Amino acid sequence: MTILINLLSLLKKLSFLPLKRYVIGFGILLLLWVGYVAIPLNDPIFDRDYSHVILDKNNDLLRVYLNQKEQRIFPPEIQHQIPQRLIDSILMFEDRYFFNHPGVNPVSIWNAWRRNLTEGRIVSGGSTITMQVARLSHPKSRTYLNKLLELFQSFKIESLYTKDEILSLYITHAPFGGNIQGFYAASLLYFSKPPLDLTWGEAATLAVLPNAPRQVSPIRNRDILIKKRNFLLNKLRDTSVMTQDEYEAAIKEPVASKVTPFPFFAPHFSDFVRKKYSSDFVHYTSLDKPIQMSVNAIVKRASRSLATKGIHNLSVLVADTQSGDVLAYVGSQDYFDRHHSGAVDGVQAWRSSGSTLKPFLYALAIDEGIALPDTKLLDIPTTINGFTPANASQSFYGVVSMKQALIESLNVPATRVLNTIGVDRFYLFLKSAGATTLFRDAEAYGLPLILGGSETTIWDLTSFYRGLGNNGLFSSLSVIKNKEDDTLPKQLLSPGASYLTLNILKELVRPGTEYFWDIYSNQWPLAWKTGTSYGQRDAWAVGVSPQYTIAVWVGNFSGAGNSNLSGARSAGPILFDVFNYLPKFLYKRWFSEPDSHMKLLSTCSDTGLLAGAYCHQKESRWAPLSMNAMAVCFYHQRLHLDQSGTHQVCSKCWTFGDVKTDSRLIYPPQVRKVLAENGAILPQIPGHNPAHKGYHFDSVMSWIYPKANSKIWIPRGVKGTYQRVACKLAHISPQSIVFWYVNDRFAGQTQTYHELPLFFQQGLNELVAIDEEGRRIRQTITVAIKK
Numbered sequence: 001m002t003i004l005i006n007l008l009s010l011l012k013k014l015s016f017l018p019l020k021r022y023v024i025g026f027g028i029l030l031l032l033w034v035g036y037v038a039i040p041l042n043d044p045i046f047d048r049d050y051s052h053v054i055l056d057k058n059n060d061l062l063r064v065y066l067n068q069k070e071q072r073i074f075p076p077e078i079q080h081q082i083p084q085r086l087i088d089s090i091l092m093f094e095d096r097y098f099f100n101h102p103g104v105n106p107v108s109i110w111n112a113w114r115r116n117l118t119e120g121r122i123v124s125g126g127s128t129i130t131m132q133v134a135r136l137s138h139p140k141s142r143t144y145l146n147k148l149l150e151l152f153q154s155f156k157i158e159s160l161y162t163k164d165e166i167l168s169l170y171i172t173h174a175p176f177g178g179n180i181q182g183f184y185a186a187s188l189l190y191f192s193k194p195p196l197d198l199t200w201g202e203a204a205t206l207a208v209l210p211n212a213p214r215q216v217s218p219i220r221n222r223d224i225l226i227k228k229r230n231f232l233l234n235k236l237r238d239t240s241v242m243t244q245d246e247y248e249a250a251i252k253e254p255v256a257s258k259v260t261p262f263p264f265f266a267p268h269f270s271d272f273v274r275k276k277y278s279s280d281f282v283h284y285t286s287l288d289k290p291i292q293m294s295v296n297a298i299v300k301r302a303s304r305s306l307a308t309k310g311i312h313n314l315s316v317l318v319a320d321t322q323s324g325d326v327l328a329y330v331g332s333q334d335y336f337d338r339h340h341s342g343a344v345d346g347v348q349a350w351r352s353s354g355s356t357l358k359p360f361l362y363a364l365a366i367d368e369g370i371a372l373p374d375t376k377l378l379d380i381p382t383t384i385n386g387f388t389p390a391n392a393s394q395s396f397y398g399v400v401s402m403k404q405a406l407i408e409s410l411n412v413p414a415t416r417v418l419n420t421i422g423v424d425r426f427y428l429f430l431k432s433a434g435a436t437t438l439f440r441d442a443e444a445y446g447l448p449l450i451l452g453g454s455e456t457t458i459w460d461l462t463s464f465y466r467g468l469g470n471n472g473l474f475s476s477l478s479v480i481k482n483k484e485d486d487t488l489p490k491q492l493l494s495p496g497a498s499y500l501t502l503n504i505l506k507e508l509v510r511p512g513t514e515y516f517w518d519i520y521s522n523q524w525p526l527a528w529k530t531g532t533s534y535g536q537r538d539a540w541a542v543g544v545s546p547q548y549t550i551a552v553w554v555g556n557f558s559g560a561g562n563s564n565l566s567g568a569r570s571a572g573p574i575l576f577d578v579f580n581y582l583p584k585f586l587y588k589r590w591f592s593e594p595d596s597h598m599k600l601l602s603t604c605s606d607t608g609l610l611a612g613a614y615c616h617q618k619e620s621r622w623a624p625l626s627m628n629a630m631a632v633c634f635y636h637q638r639l640h641l642d643q644s645g646t647h648q649v650c651s652k653c654w655t656f657g658d659v660k661t662d663s664r665l666i667y668p669p670q671v672r673k674v675l676a677e678n679g680a681i682l683p684q685i686p687g688h689n690p691a692h693k694g695y696h697f698d699s700v701m702s703w704i705y706p707k708a709n710s711k712i713w714i715p716r717g718v719k720g721t722y723q724r725v726a727c728k729l730a731h732i733s734p735q736s737i738v739f740w741y742v743n744d745r746f747a748g749q750t751q752t753y754h755e756l757p758l759f760f761q762q763g764l765n766e767l768v769a770i771d772e773e774g775r776r777i778r779q780t781i782t783v784a785i786k787k
């Protein structure tokens, strides 16, 4: 049925034939019918083989790839608007009666036939534009048989497509010299302008090219090209398609003489996008070309000075903190730097994470109720499961606030906090945040995970820090403009913990500012963190502001270490060069405090833990509303002393009325030792009444289960979770309240029945119990979790 309708419409197109030749017309129609059934025609007529086109957020060209036939041809969705001048020129030159014939022009075929007979070879095809579409879509050798086939295909094309569609198919696929196909690429490459801006002279130049693209082009036989163009301009004027004035202006126009290559911006980014979205030809990306160019320039400048120190590669990624859109993507110092593998995409390369993951551990520690920014963490010689972390300074503070530990990137407190949180928990966080590089399981990484024991990428780090700057909402970065994200962002950190962590990272001293603090005092705040990997192979600097998230990596793709490499010195200045350049809005100067997600906690001024009955001074500090219960300060302890205050006494040795109480800040012995070594003058802790023979804490509190230094096996349940262990102790006066701690973390309190189910980690665990009087017993147990 459709065939019949199509044939009827074809008959209409044939109506220009004089009536008296209707017999011929009928004959043609019959032939057509045979052709219709027998002639193959692809749908779509042209294979979908086009150049991948990468556009920036303002639709500026970043890069145009060759198609599979190594041609430069824009996909139809870009070539949809053909300027009228070009249509007029092409019709005039190629097929003046295009809108009047049925796909074949018998007159021109007859003329061509006669001419070829006289010449003894094929010099003219008498082809219509429709026949050329048939030929271009499936090029064959120029024989009479193929000509006949094309003729039938032309009828079929005419019956299936409108004249405008056929014309458009031709102009968007015609050869314009070299490997240039289609008018759009030709306009950009010969005239460096979009087609709608073409002048009459330029349109005419393009129009004569498809006729003999191999012999004549702006760079080959240009004199013939000029003659052909002028011939066409004359014809356009003679037929009044253009005015005399237009003609005079056009004929004076110079004819194109060169090919301007396509732009080549953000090559690594373009490769990444093309590979990721390989089924699309046109990529409307999020990249901001002006920002990309400026970051490129900063990278180029920095790479020159780094090269003199034997450091040859650097990569930078800039994303919009709010939307997650990638704005600038510099994969290496120079895509064409063959000596130093410039084509490698450093944004996606796996490198040791150094200290760059620490902020996320501390943010988690806040949410878990382990510490707030001012909470003191232990910084003492530590060995856990055979792993002994060291600070870069090779020294210890004894105790240090979490804030200071993060600012100075101390390794010991970070390792201890990771041990408290659990490697599994932190590993799960990183996986949920989208880490692409964790190919081992959590156990295989162990505690070194927080000190650069795992790989990461610039891409992943940018995504993580953006999550921190986005109220703890984590989602993947986007390279496509206005892309609807198919996955919901995940709330992996609370807004409060994110905000508190960002405030700490703001305090990091900027490179060079120690001496010029007054010059920099008005600068824009930035939360940032550096990292230097083991063996000085990688230098990182990552920063996040309400507007931008920026990650910088400096090093050698070869993996060679360099003693000049450091996150603060090598990558930091580049981070600030980029950040200082980026356009900013005053109203987005700093993150707004998530008031509704915060609460005030009364904390101990000395230890930063929850204020207890014996703490000397209390301070209100902000904490996330959803934070887990925090430990009550257990370093301030109540002491029962004799009247002189020189000895502690207990209920077994005191004389009624002769006891006074006092509260003291008493850190564990290992901490006191480090503090003393650092020159701190510590108040003496009064010893127990010497008159009380055989005094021992254990006589007050003692472990029932597990016993000290025991080893226990726990079966792992479904979903990787494992069971709690019911721990039990005895207290001489059961009514006392006992506070329990596992690995520095408050685990709960008991009264009367001192039994508590507790979670332990694989490996060594420290179990501490402290009663109301501040008496403390501790033990270590080794836990093996059965697979």
Ligand SMILES: [Zn+2]
Residues within 6 Å of the ligand: 604, 605, 606, 607, 611, 612, 614, 615, 616, 633, 634, 635, 636
């Ligand atoms: Zn306290």
Ligand SMILES: [Zn+2]
Residues within 6 Å of the ligand: 648, 649, 650, 651, 652, 653, 654, 688, 689, 692, 695
């Ligand atoms: Zn006593």
